[in-house]
Amino acid sequence: MESTIEELIELLNDKDDFVVEDAVGQLEIKGEEAVEPLIGALSHRKKNIRLHAATLLGGMNAESAIPALIETLKDNNKLVRREASTALSRMGAPAVDPLIGILTDDDWKVRGAAAWALGNLGDEKAIPELEKLLDDESSFVKAGAKSAIETIQK
Template sequence: MEAKRLQQESGPAKKQQGKKRFNIDLLRAEEDVDGLIEALQSDNGLTRQRAALALGDFGGAGAVGPLIQALGDPLTAVREAAADSLTLLEGAAVGPLVELIENPEASVKYEESPAPGGTATVTGPGGRTWEVETRRDLRRVYAAAILGEIADPSAVDPLVRALHDEHDDLRCQASGAIAKFGRRAVELLAKVLADPDPDVRIVAAGVLGDTGEASAVEPLIGALHDENDDVRGAAAGALIRMGDAAVGRLIDTTKDGDRNVRLYAAGALKYIGDPRAIDALRALALDEDKDVRSVAEDAIDKIQMVRGGMPAEPSPPTSR
């Protein structure tokens, strides 16, 4: 009888004080996917976290749904473990994650009971804190982040469409995810720069700068002509981040007929600090517009100062 009791307690799960306990090490060793999925429902947060991590190693397509459900877990550690495992599952996870960001109601299928009402404070990817009304919103934010890590080309279009979503945090996370696709995202984002919503154009300009792709320079130069001050500022800031890749086109742009464009070009060249721009900036220092002259003179001084070993703190240019 004693031997039988010990055998029962050494198995994958055991009862103690009416609660089921799980031996995650044994479940992992036996690659017991069903047992690990059951462990995701444990009342012990560490057990749920370890189960989520284990499923990323061998859970396969069958683990995707339970892990997406875990993205709504009350504990940050469990949510992040589930996100890490979904990233490891790669292709099996892409379709369901895309569905989450494209259809807000898709999250309902991962709820055993209705999500709690009212507003709750939760901590998500990167330690950011959000006020969300349902676990649905949190899952969608994680879905965008995970798709960026998986970097499957089929996710690019849905992520770009998510820039129009009404949920601010999803738009923010989608923009960061898109930047990780590099060249594949530039063409789509360039089209977004024509969106009627200036907020969407601002995000698109910022993401283009984050891609680091030389092909992003031309659409960003075009965005310096935008009718919205904030869009122009976002484009200028993005060109600054592009650094050397943007210098040649910015030099050409110092001759543009639009004073705002010349102003932003001079400011961007100032903060990039490339000495190749000196001649163009000297020509701008004779510009008919006093603000353009002022920024060009500041840019010349700054570049010469940096070349002398005294770098200045950069910040995006603004129109005057």
């Protein structure tokens, strides 16, 4: 019997890696049909579900997930934030302006994640805003901005 998308999402937290891998594969096959439930899963109480949801959305290049992934950069878990940043860096041009928009966020973790993602995207229009972060109070943000600028200028 075929599992529903919601059941597959719950399996992303299974203790058995093979079960998780199978659920990921089935969700990838579902494609567009799984995007909205996966966006919802970004706010699930279980860290592994949030993490895998971000990974899947990045792999699907689901542009509709950009706002939710941006919000996920505020997650309490470092691995979830990192995966959301990676997912955003896979979205291409549609993610650039939203990421530039959060470079002024009050949370240094959000600013830093956005800087790193922008570096991966490589869009030169981000450079002026990234340069403003070179004097940031957070060393993580400064390092992300410096790395992003260097990567973009290569």
